[in-house]
Amino acid sequence: MGVRALLSKPFAAYVHRQNQIWIEHSAEAQQAIFHKIISKAKDTKFGQDHHFASIKTHSDYVKAVPVRDYEGLASYFNRVKQGEPNVLWPGKPLYLAKTSGTTSGTKYIPISSDSISNHINGARDALLAYIHETGNSAFLDGKLIFLSGSPELEEVGGIKTGRLSGIANHHVPGYLRTTQLPSYRTNCIEDWETKLDQIIEETIDQNMTLISGIPPWVQMYFDKLTRQTGKQIKDIFPNFKLFVYGGVNFEPYRKKLFESIGRQVDSIETFPASEGFFAYQNSQTDPGLLLLLNSGIFYEFIPTSEYFSENPTRLTIDQVETGVNYALVISSNAGLWSYSIGDTVKFVSVKPYKLVVSGRIKHYISAFGEHVIGEEVEKAMKAAMQKFKEVELIEFTVAPYVSQDQGASYHEWLVEFSQKPHTPDAFAEELDRQLRKLNSYYDDLITGNILKRLKLTSLPKGSFQKYMKSQGKLGGQNKVPRLSNDRKLADGLLEVSREG
Structure with missing residues (x-):
């Protein structure tokens, strides 16, 4: 020693x-x-x-x-x-x-x-x-x-x-x-x-x-x-x-x-x-x-x-x-x-x-009065990954999508996987189920047909890294917000992912 x-x-x-x-x-x-x-x-x-x-x-x-x-x-x-x-x-x-x-x-x-x-x-x-x-x-x-x-x-x-x-x-x-x-x-x-x-x-x-x-x-x-x-x-x-x-x-x-x-x-x-x-x-x-x-x-x-x-x-x-x-x-x-x-x-x-x-x-989502916080989406993700053990995660964030049509709005989960779920739709359903258990307001909005089930968007590998670089926030102590009440981050991620 x-x-x-x-x-x-x-x-x-x-x-x-x-x-x-x-x-x-x-x-x-x-x-x-x-x-x-x-x-x-x-x-x-x-x-x-x-x-x-x-x-x-x-x-x-x-x-x-x-x-x-x-x-x-x-x-x-x-x-x-x-x-x-x-x-x-x-x-x-x-x-x-x-x-x-x-x-x-x-x-x-x-x-x-x-x-x-x-x-x-x-x-x-x-x-x-x-x-x-x-x-x-x-x-x-x-x-x-x-x-x-x-x-x-x-x-x-x-x-x-x-x-x-x-x-x-x-x-x-x-x-x-x-x-x-x-x-x-x-x-x-x-x-x-x-x-x-x-x-x-x-x-x-x-x-x-x-x-x-x-x-x-x-x-x-x-x-x-x-x-x-x-x-x-x-x-x-x-x-x-x-x-x-x-x-x-x-x-x-x-x-x-x-x-x-x-x-x-x-x-x-x-x-x-x-x-x-x-x-x-x-x-x-x-x-x-x-x-x-x-x-x-x-x-x-x-x-x-x-x-x-x-x-x-x-x-x-x-x-x-x-x-x-x-x-x-x-x-x-x-x-x-x-x-x-x-x-x-x-x-x-x-x-x-x-x-x-x-x-x-x-950092919350309450575009529809649901008051979803970061702790809840992280717990939902953890619980879903425990059931879908093949899933490996790089990064994710959540944003609302607001539609003018009744029951057509939803939460979009933008996820970069290192190992995707074998059945993405079942994984999205489990995520949604876990969040409904954690947040009664969100559950009420789903039950009342104000929101439809969350949408899972799988991003190409490197998307979060490319986005953070485009914002001058790559590396060091910079962090990706876990969720937002608007579409700025989500749209930015989708844009860089489309650029290949």
Whole structure:
């Protein structure tokens, strides 16, 4: 066992003991963060505009600070981008994380000198929790690959600006630098296909032990390795032990990914975003993600059924219940205030507080009043694939088709298979049946002949990749929306698929 693997075990035990303190006193930890960030930001422009000096309780805060998304805070973000200090947080941000948001176009999210540790320590603690639980630390002695965006940073308003994964690259601990792949030079390549070729060249003969990235892009990496060598990943990287992922639901990709590997490997799910590192899977026996409640972020939770109402209920951590979908709202030491990140979560435990990411608040289909969310279409797909075991999935999305004729409208599922169902019509029928079980509104629309059964459209291989490339969103941390309430994505996919 190497030095890194050996020393990581006592450090993992120490971090575990420290984390248990706030895990067992979650409400108190959140209250302490609330008062600390309000106090520190009271003299900023935002703090003065919203009377932070007078805020004593969460109730005061709710009255003073409305829930906003990026557009709602744009006037403040624009001042930060122009280099003005003391706008949302004291001084200037350490970085601006540039992200092509799925609902807001390009966003510039501040990361302060106070908040950077949330991003770095969250990722670190996910690995340490795994080491502490399993005792497996040998992966630290091999090569570690992080499929990420470019670490090259530009300046906006005198502030270093880049993709979050690129920013994080500058904070990789020194003891991991010698084992990190790909190289800095390769990571700086912007074109994903060119970058992928270079990543393969640098890693194909290395002792890869940990691979991290968004599942569809990791799958592209695996597919290209297999085409080049004729081997499964387990034979190319026999010591590959741990897969770390986040950003999308893993379930639609799980079967094909592990078949590409050729055996099961341990995996850790994380919940990172430009706005913060929120949660990670801290046990191999429990898929729930531990919410980080002592990491500079104060959380509020809005029941999704109330999200678009004028005065939605805003709950604190001690008020949440299991099994309820909530929109996640954060206030943080990066200077984000009652900021709706757009994700929805559902708690699976409150002792400790563990959740799953259930979808996006603006990614839904309700063209006919059905209120279908991402979690439901993913569960329907998973259930259908369990019955049609030959099916292997690359990617899919769902969109409404609105007809003027009674009973002629439907949901269209645009699916790219690596292995198609033997009987596509039966597979579509099973998908429809599963979604009707999950969503009573959808079932009522089918029963009432308002909608007809979903349409399954099988796309040629490479369609999603071609579409994402056409939008300048190929690779890195970019994700395909699971569902839309309009036809923009669906029509774009159909267009590129017709182009051959």
